[in-house]
Amino acid sequence: MMKKTLMTAAVLAASFSGQAMAEGTLNIVKERGVVQCGVTTGLAGFSNPDEKGQWAGLDVDVCRAVAAATLGDATKVKFIPLTAKERFTALQSGEIDILSRNTTWTQTRDTQLGLNFAGVNYYDGQGFMVSKKLGVKSAKELDGAAFCIQAGTTTELNLADYFRMNGMSYSPVVFDTSDQTVKGFEAGRCDAITSDQSQLYALRIKLVDPEAAMVLPEVISKEPLGPVVRQGDDEWFNVVKWTHNAMLNAEEMGVTSANTDEMLKSANPNVRRLLGLEGPKGTGLNLNDDWAYQIIKQVGNYGEVFDRNVGKDSPLQVSRGINALWSDGGLQYAPPMR
Amino acid sequence: MSLSDRPTSESSAIKSGSSRFWNDPDKRALMFQILLVLGLAAFLLSIINNTLSNLEQRGITTGFAFLDVEAGFGILQSLIPYTETDTYGRTFFVGLLNTVLVSVLGIIAATVLGFFLGVGRLSKNWLISKVCTVYIEIFRNIPLLLQIFFWYFTVLRTLPSPRQSLEFLGSFLNVRGLYLPQPVGGEGFNVVWVMFFAGLGATWLLKRWANKRQEVTGQDFPMLYAGLGLIFGLPLIAFFLMGMPMTVDHPVLTGFNFVGGITIIPEFMALWLALTIYTAAFIAEIVRGGILSVPHGQLEAATALGLPRSKTLRFIILPQALRVIIPPLTSQYLNLTKNSSLATAIGYPDLVSVFAGTTLNQTGQAIEVIFMTMAVYLTLSILTSIFMNWYNSRKALIER
Numbered sequence: 001m002m003k004k005t006l007m008t009a010a011v012l013a014a015s016f017s018g019q020a021m022a023e024g025t026l027n028i029v030k031e032r033g034v035v036q037c038g039v040t041t042g043l044a045g046f047s048n049p050d051e052k053g054q055w056a057g058l059d060v061d062v063c064r065a066v067a068a069a070t071l072g073d074a075t076k077v078k079f080i081p082l083t084a085k086e087r088f089t090a091l092q093s094g095e096i097d098i099l100s101r102n103t104t105w106t107q108t109r110d111t112q113l114g115l116n117f118a119g120v121n122y123y124d125g126q127g128f129m130v131s132k133k134l135g136v137k138s139a140k141e142l143d144g145a146a147f148c149i150q151a152g153t154t155t156e157l158n159l160a161d162y163f164r165m166n167g168m169s170y171s172p173v174v175f176d177t178s179d180q181t182v183k184g185f186e187a188g189r190c191d192a193i194t195s196d197q198s199q200l201y202a203l204r205i206k207l208v209d210p211e212a213a214m215v216l217p218e219v220i221s222k223e224p225l226g227p228v229v230r231q232g233d234d235e236w237f238n239v240v241k242w243t244h245n246a247m248l249n250a251e252e253m254g255v256t257s258a259n260t261d262e263m264l265k266s267a268n269p270n271v272r273r274l275l276g277l278e279g280p281k282g283t284g285l286n287l288n289d290d291w292a293y294q295i296i297k298q299v300g301n302y303g304e305v306f307d308r309n310v311g312k313d314s315p316l317q318v319s320r321g322i323n324a325l326w327s328d329g330g331l332q333y334a335p336p337m338r
Numbered sequence: 339m340s341l342s343d344r345p346t347s348e349s350s351a352i353k354s355g356s357s358r359f360w361n362d363p364d365k366r367a368l369m370f371q372i373l374l375v376l377g378l379a380a381f382l383l384s385i386i387n388n389t390l391s392n393l394e395q396r397g398i399t400t401g402f403a404f405l406d407v408e409a410g411f412g413i414l415q416s417l418i419p420y421t422e423t424d425t426y427g428r429t430f431f432v433g434l435l436n437t438v439l440v441s442v443l444g445i446i447a448a449t450v451l452g453f454f455l456g457v458g459r460l461s462k463n464w465l466i467s468k469v470c471t472v473y474i475e476i477f478r479n480i481p482l483l484l485q486i487f488f489w490y491f492t493v494l495r496t497l498p499s500p501r502q503s504l505e506f507l508g509s510f511l512n513v514r515g516l517y518l519p520q521p522v523g524g525e526g527f528n529v530v531w532v533m534f535f536a537g538l539g540a541t542w543l544l545k546r547w548a549n550k551r552q553e554v555t556g557q558d559f560p561m562l563y564a565g566l567g568l569i570f571g572l573p574l575i576a577f578f579l580m581g582m583p584m585t586v587d588h589p590v591l592t593g594f595n596f597v598g599g600i601t602i603i604p605e606f607m608a609l610w611l612a613l614t615i616y617t618a619a620f621i622a623e624i625v626r627g628g629i630l631s632v633p634h635g636q637l638e639a640a641t642a643l644g645l646p647r648s649k650t651l652r653f654i655i656l657p658q659a660l661r662v663i664i665p666p667l668t669s670q671y672l673n674l675t676k677n678s679s680l681a682t683a684i685g686y687p688d689l690v691s692v693f694a695g696t697t698l699n700q701t702g703q704a705i706e707v708i709f710m711t712m713a714v715y716l717t718l719s720i721l722t723s724i725f726m727n728w729y730n731s732r733k734a735l736i737e738r
Contacts, residue, residue, distance in 0.1 A: 085695055089704050092398060113702035114398035134594075144593045146514060151682075151691070152699030156411040160422040163412075172412040173605070174685045174696065184685070187495045188513040189604065191594050231397045 025097050025229070025236035026070065026286060034076045037063035038096035041081040041177050044202040045310040045318070046102055046122075055079045058309040059100040062121055062227050065243045065299045066098060069291040074298035083176050085152040088113050091228060098240055099228040102196065104154045109228075118240040120226040121302075122310075123322045123331050125219035126158050127197040129204060132214050134191060139218040143168040145191035148184045151176055158221040159194050182206055192216075196223045201316050239285055246292040248334035249274055250301035252325055257300040260293060273337050280338065292337075302332065389705065404701045405430070411696055413687050415603050426697050433692035434714055440606060440688065441675040441718070444613040448674060449667075451614060452621025457651075459626050470622065478619035483680055485616055490608035490684040497604075500595045510589055516602040517589035524583035533576040537568040544568070558649075605686035609678065617674045621667065628663035629655060660733045668726035672719045679715075689714060 029035055039047035039059055047057040060079065068074040082090050082101060091099045092114055103109075104124075105117040128139050128147075136142060139162075149156050151174045163170045173190050175181040182203050185193045193203060200215050207213055227244070229237050250256070253271050255263050263271055273279030275296075276289040285291065299305065303325075310318045324330025359365045393400050405427035412422055417435040420428060458470035477485070494513055498504060503512040510517040523530070541564070548559035577584075589599035632655050640650040681688035682695055689711055698707040 085699050088699070088702055092396065092704075108700075109702070112399040114393075114396035142594075144595060144597070146595065151685075151695045156696060157700065160410055160412050164422055170412065171414055173414055174687065174691065176682060176685075176695075180683070180685075183491060187491060188497075188499055189494065232395070 025233050026239060029070055029097055029236075033071060034078050035063055035067040035070065035098065036078050036080060036096045037066075038082045038087055038090050038099040038101055039063070039079050040101050041083055041179065043102065043178055043199060044205060045198065045314060045316045046202065047079070047081075047100070056309065058122060058305060059102060059227075061299050061305045061309065062100040062240075062244065063098055065247060065295045066240055068294040068298045069243050069246075069287055070239060072288065072290075072294050074294075083152070084150050085176065087152075088115065091115060091230060094230075097229070097236070102199065102225050103228055104196075105224045105226055106154060114231045115228050116231045116237050118227045118229055118237055119244040120224040120331075121244060122198060122225040124196040124198050124223035124225050126155055126194060126221040126223060127200055127219055128192045128194050128216040129185075129200045129213055130192045130216060132212055136191075136216070139216050139220065140166065140168075142170070142192060144170070146171045146173055146189065148173050148175060148181045148190040148193045150174075150178055150181050150195065153195070154221070154223065155195050162220045178203060196225070198310065198316075198318060201318060202310075205315055235286060239287065242285060242337075243295060244302075245334040246274065246295055246337065247299075247302040247305065248325070248332055249337055250292070250296045251303040252327060252334070255296055255301060256304055257297055260297040264293075270337075393705070399703065400706070402706055404703055404706070407701070409697065409700070411700065413692055414685070415606065415687055426701060429697050430689075430693050430710065433687060433689035436687050436692070437675075437678055437681075437689040437714075438718070440610055440613065440681070440686070441678050444610055444617065444674050444678065445671050447610070447614040448617040448621055448670070451618035453625050455618060455622035456625025456629070459622060460629060474619045474622050476619075477615050478623070480616075482612060482616050482677055483683060486608060486612040486680055486684055489611050490604065494604050494608065500591065503591075503596075508586075508588055510591075510596055513604065514595055515604050516607065517596040518600040518602065519589065520587040520598070520600045522585050522587050524585060526580040526583040529580055530573045530577045534569065534573040537570070537572040540572075541565040541568045603686075605681070605684050608684055609681050609686045609688075613674055613677060616677075617670055620670050620673075624663055624666045624670065625659070627666075628659035628661075631662045632658045657733070661730075661735060664726060664730040664733060668723060668730075671722050671726065675718055675722065676715060 037060075039055065039057075042048050043057070045057055047055060047059045050056050055077075060077075063077045063079070064074040067076045080090065080096055082096075082099075084101075087099055087101055087103065088109070090096050098118075099115075100121075102122075102124075103117075105120065109115060110117055128142065130136050130142075147159060147170055149159065149172055156172065156174070159170065159172065173184055175184055178195075178199065181193060181195075184190060186207065193200065195203070197215065197219060204210050204213055204215065227240050229240050249270075253268070253274060255271060255274060260275070264275055264277070266272060269278065275293045276282060276291065281289040282291050283289075288294075300308070306320065306323065307313045310316045311320065320328070320330060322331045324332065326333040360369070390400065406425050408423055409426050409429050410422050411429075413420055413429065413432050415436060416432045417439060418428075418431060420432050455470045455473060458466050459474065461467045461470070497511065497513040500512045500514055503510040503517075508519045544564060545561060548561050551557060551559065587598050589596040589601075591597075636654055636658065637650065640654045645654070678688055679690040682691040685691065694707055694711040698704055701707070
């Protein structure tokens with residue numbers, strides 16, 4: 001029901017609103033004093049409420065960092081849980097300021113939905129998780145299998161492509177939320193769950209018996225995940241883009257949440273520019289000069305955020321892999337701040 | 339001269355009846371209605387214009403061109419041939435037909451079950467009437483979505499995996515669904531179909547004749563047996579005469595699951611069961627109310643005339659009760675159709691799940707998709723309504 005209300009609201013908003021766009025999201029956020037951030041309905045490591053009811057995760061920290069940069073306070077975020085189906089409408093209609101919800105960057109989404117992807121905070125790929133009982137070692141052995149999928153994802157399309165390419169058949173069982181998808185898998189409705197690999201690890205620890213399930217080695221697609229904003233608001237687009245870049249640059253220069261204040265005394269011109277002591281500072285972004293300092297101090301650099309939420313300090317234990325910095329052989333690369 | 343002119347022109351205006359038109363109540367009412375319609379039209383037009391300009395301003399693609407684009411995703415159940423390479427337009431029809439399927443089968447089952455429950459609740463047998471009461475009170479007081487979840491997640495979980503399927507009469511039941519053997523008509527099987535429809539036609543003609551005869555002579559005709567004989571007997575005879583031109587496609591366990599035969603997916607079973615059981619409870623109360631609305635004197639009169647109980651029900655009670663039953667029954671049918679959109683919660687590929695779900699999300703054209711979906715439910719509801727109103731007008735009391 002909630003879903004229908006939201007959808008109706010979105011359609012109505014598209015019909016009536018005309019003013020919100022003109023003003024600029026950055027100004028609206030500053031006036032409102034809070035960033036409205038669209039996240040998942042619960043996905044460990046990316047956006048999930050913890051035992052105290054606080055949202056935590058890699059995607060959540062993107063929004064916290066944006067709040068730190070724009071408002072100087074990383075806690076000034078209102079998280080709005082959305083299903084995969086609702087997410088774009090919520091952003092288009094102005095219900096949220098940023099969509100940070102495991103969203104794959106594709107051409108259609110970037111060009112036809114009136115949206116812009118502000119970077120990639122996690123390079124992912126689609127995989128399969130099966131029950132160990134099945135005795136399957138490779139996705140190629142899954143001919144004729146039933147798959148539990150979440151509705152409205154690129155996963156649905158990749159699965160169809162993969163099976164068509166390999167001349168195999170399958171039956172898709174499509175659910176609304178990842179919770180229902182896991183329930184369907186546990187009930188034995190399908191042989192396998194397919195989703196982005198990071199999600200599979202997150203879903204696996206939610207299972208009653210995680211040891212009974214395994215993730216197959218095949219990766220069948222490219223899934224660059226990142227924060228999304230509305231098209232046509234370049235000021236806000238820049239803020240989100242450079243928030244991500246600042247976190248990457250901070251990791252590269254070794255600036256962490258623990259040593260930020262120390263680093264203020266650094267003689268390294270790169271560090272001084274990052275922390276807003278020299279260089280472009282905040283003027284071009286219409287932010288305070290210490291915007292990047294606030295991000296690193298309150299949220300941390302990219303490496304810290306990764307380790308804390310999905311990496312070695314988290315239950316997910318995902319290795320950095322292609323998400324390592326370019327200097328460590330990964331894909332994460334940010335333009336210089338000067 | 340000029341002074342004397344004016345009164346003459348005024349008085350002639352009054353005489354000719356062309357007094358100021360806003361003083362005429364009829365014309366004034368008409369004018370207000372025209373103004374209202376014009377105002378509404380202007381309002382709608384401005385909404386549409388505003389929407390289009392807003393969408394364009396935000397760089398969102400509009401229009402219905404997406405219906406011709408390849409969909410590229412699979413659908414679990416389809417009544418028409420569908421593959422991933424078909425268009426978004428086709429996903430619309432796949433979803434629509436799945437919605438119609440579960441609604442029509444749900445309406446039929448709920449009506450039958452509801453009538454039995456309604457009559458049962460009025461039964462003099464204590465046990466039957468209490469069982470019906472308990473059923474009605476339980477199922478109409480639990481939210482439908484919970485019931486759907488119950489049938490889907492709770493009942494489904496207890497079913498075995500494909501390799502340990504329950505087998506009966508060549509059918510298999512497991513957590514993936516119900517697998518039935520499928521009769522495949524061979525050469526000459528068309529004759530059987532022809533006879534079936536011929537039987538249907540003959541039954542209809544016979545029924546008209548029997549009704550006329552009953553009106554004139556009062557004699558009853560065993561319509562039920564004659565009808566059954568015509569509808570099922572005729573094709574059966576044809577079937578044997580043609581040398582049984584039929585093979586059976588049995589479901590066979592291969593790899594992960596059964597292949598061949600007819601597959602009834604558990605999502606359909608759960609949704610159909612939940613819709614039927616829930617709506618039947620409401621229909622039962624409507625039927626009970628209808629029967630109770632027939633004055634007791636009618637029953638006494640029938641008994642005095644010596645009509646047996648079954649005939650009293652058929653000829654005296656039900657025809658009078660139906661007049662009360664049909665209008666609220668229509669609402670229940672409409673409810674059932676609209677409630678079928680809860681399918682999306684358990685992944686039954688109905689219109690809302692497939693078209694307003696996946697297609698909407700893959701194309702991002704929310705307004706067009708939601709508009710088409712709403713138009714479908716509106717059309718389905720209006721069609722149901724028209725049919726039931728027609729049926730109602732036939733059953734209504736005709737005063738002579």
